[in-house]
Amino acid sequence: xxxxxxVKVRGKLFEKNMTQIQLAKLVGISDVYLSDILHxxxxxxxxxxHIKKIKKILGI
Numbered sequence: 001x002x003x004x005x006x007v008k009v010r011g012k013l014f015e016k017n018m019t020q021i022q023l024a025k026l027v028g029i030s031d032v033y034l035s036d037i038l039h040x041x042x043x044x045x046x047x048x049x050h051i052k053k054i055k056k057i058l059g060i
Contacts, residue, residue, distance in 0.1 A: 005051065006038035012058040027053045 013023060024034040027050055036042040037050055054060075 006040075008060050009038055009054060009058060012060060016058070023054065023057065026057055 009023070013020065020034055021031045024031040027034065029050055033042065034050075037047045037054075
């Protein structure tokens with residue numbers, strides 16, 4: 001799932017002319033942590049909350 005999420009997020013970032021750093025700031029996390037979430041290296045309840053925010057911000 002995380003790989004699919006990463007692809008969708010990167011596509012939306014490209015559409016919106018936005019960087020992962022900008023997205024991370026909007027979510028309130030570091031860009032490294034965002035990358036870990038998108039690559040599936042971070043799982044659990046807290047990353048799931050961040051994923052909900054990411055989806056809402058990008059309209060996924």
